[in-house]
Amino acid sequence: MLQIAGPAALALASLQADDVHFLRSLSKAELHAHLNGSIPINTILELAQQYSPSIAHTTVEDKAVAKTIERLKSGVSLNEVSDFFYLFPAIYALTSAPQALQTATCAVLQSFLNDDGTNGPQCTYLELRTTPRETPHMTREDYLETVLIEMERYPATQAALIVSVDRRMSDMDIEECVNLAIKFKNSGRRVVGIDLCGDPLKGDMQIFTKHILRAKEAGLGLTVHIAETTKNTPEESQLLLSWRPDRLGHATFISEELKDEFFADTPQQTMLPECDTGITKPQARASDANGWYKPCIEICLSSNLLCKSVLSLDAHHIHDYLKNDHPVVICTDDVLPFRTSCLGEYALLLAQRPLGLGLDRKDIERLAKMGMDAAFLRPRT
Ligand code: IMP
Numbered sequence: 412m413l414q415i416a417g418p419a420a421l422a423l424a425s426l427q428a429d430d431v432h433f434l435r436s437l438s439k440a441e442l443h444a445h446l447n448g449s450i451p452i453n454t455i456l457e458l459a460q461q462y463s464p465s466i467a468h469t470t471v472e473d474k475a476v477a478k479t480i481e482r483l484k485s486g487v488s489l490n491e492v493s494d495f496f497y498l499f500p501a502i503y504a505l506t507s508a509p510q511a512l513q514t515a516t517c518a519v520l521q522s523f524l525n526d527d528g529t530n531g532p533q534c535t536y537l538e539l540r541t542t543p544r545e546t547p548h549m550t551r552e553d554y555l556e557t558v559l560i561e562m563e564r565y566p567a568t569q570a571a572l573i574v575s576v577d578r579r580m581s582d583m584d585i586e587e588c589v590n591l592a593i594k595f596k597n598s599g600r601r602v603v604g605i606d607l608c609g610d611p612l613k614g615d616m617q618i619f620t621k622h623i624l625r626a627k628e629a630g631l632g633l634t635v636h637i638a639e640t641t642k643n644t645p646e647e648s649q650l651l652l653s654w655r656p657d658r659l660g661h662a663t664f665i666s667e668e669l670k671d672e673f674f675a676d677t678p679q680q681t682m683l684p685e686c687d688t689g690i691t692k693p694q695a696r697a698s699d700a701n702g703w704y705k706p707c708i709e710i711c712l713s714s715n716l717l718c719k720s721v722l723s724l725d726a727h728h729i730h731d732y733l734k735n736d737h738p739v740v741i742c743t744d745d746v747l748p749f750r751t752s753c754l755g756e757y758a759l760l761l762a763q764r765p766l767g768l769g770l771d772r773k774d775i776e777r778l779a780k781m782g783m784d785a786a787f788l789r790p791r792t
C-alpha cells in the first residue's frame with residue numbers, strides 16, 4: 412500500500428470511510444506526474460543497492476546519493492521551489508542505465524495503474540511525463556524507447572507519454588527532444604504531448620518557440636509549467652501563452668490581468684496575442700464552445716504547499732478557477748518527495764477546512780470529469 416504523509420495524509424485521515432469510498436470510486440486522470448519524481452521509495456532503495464558511481468559514470472558521489480535518499484525517506488523539507496531541484500541529480504544517478512530506468516518506469520506505472528489489492532488503482536488514466544536524458548549508457552532515443560516499452564504494456568486508454576523539454580536545454584537539445592517526440596508519435600508509438608519543465612528561474616524561453624510550434628503542428632498536445640514563482644514575469648507568461656498550450660502546470664503566479672483574460676466571455680485580443688502557427692484553426696482542445704481560449708490548469712496542491720509557493724489551501728489559486736468555472740485537473744506532480752497520491756490530492760478537496768478545501772461531492776465529481784476531459788489522448792477536434 413502506498414504510504415503518504417503531510418497535508419494529503421492529514422486530509423485523508425480526517426475523512427469517513429464512506430467519503431474515502433466515494434473518492435476511490437471516481438474515474439481520475441493523472442495528467443501531471445514526472446517519472447523521476449514519482450518513483451516509489453522502495454524502488455529507490457532497491458536501485459540504491461545496485462548503485463555504483465563507477466558503473467553509473469556520474470559525478471554524483473556515493474555520499475550525495477545516500478544523503479538524498481535519507482532526505483526522501485524521512486520527508487524533505489523545502490523552503491522554495493528551487494530547493495526541490497537539488498534532489499534530482501541523485502535520483503538521476505540511480506536511473507542512468509536502461510535496466511534501472513526500466514525498473515523505475517515499471518514501478519511508477521504499477522504504482523499509479525495497478526490495483527494493489529487494498530486500494531484499487533490510484534487513477535484511471537495516466538499521462539506520465541519525462542525528460543529524455545542522454546547518459547553514458549543510453550542516447551535520448553534509447554531513453555524514450557525504454558520508457559515506451561514499459562508504457563505500452565498498458566492499453567492506450569490507461570497510459571500515455573508526454574516528452575518534457577527542460578528550461579535549461581540548448582537549442583540543439585530541444586530540437587533533438589522534439590524531433591524524437593514527433594518521430595515516435597508518427598510511428599504510432601504512445602507519445603501524446605510535450606511539456607516545458609525545469610527550474611522556473613532558468614533558461615531562455617524565446618529559443619523554445621519554433622520547436623514548440625513544430626510539435627503542435629505534428630499534432631502533439633502541449634502543456635507548460637508557467638508562473639511557478641513570483642520572479643516569473645508577466646512577459647514570460649505572455650510568451651508561453653502565445654504558444655496556446657492546451658494545459659498549464661501550476662500557474663501559481665499568473666497575473667490578475669491574464670487570469671481575467673481566461674475568465675472573460677469576450678474575445679481575448681489584448682493581453683493574449685497568439686504566435687502565428689500557420690496551423691488551421693481552431694485548435695479546439697483548449698477552447699470553449701465559443702472558441703475562447705480556456706487552458707486547463709494542472710493543480711498540484713501538496714506540491715504547492717510543500718514548496719511553499721502557496722501558503723495555505725485557503726490562499727490557493729484553485730479558488731479563482733473554481734469560481735469562474737474554468738477547467739482544472741487535480742494532479743500529484745512528484746509523489747516521491749511530496750509523499751502524496753491521487754487519492755490524497757482528492758482528499759484535500761473533500762476534507763473540511765482547514766485540512767482541505769471543503770468542496771462537496773458534486774463539485775468533486777465535476778472536477779474529476781474535467782480532468783478526464785483534459786487528457787491529450789482525446790481525439791483532436
Ligand atoms: P523527469 O523529467 O522524469 O526526469 O522528472 C524530473 C524532472 O521533472 C526534474 O528534473 C524537473 O525538471 C522536472 N520537474 C519536476 N517537478 C517540477 C516542477 O514542479 N516544476 C518544474 N519542473 C519540475
Ligand code: ZN
Nearest residue numbers: 445636660744
Ligand atoms: Zn511539475
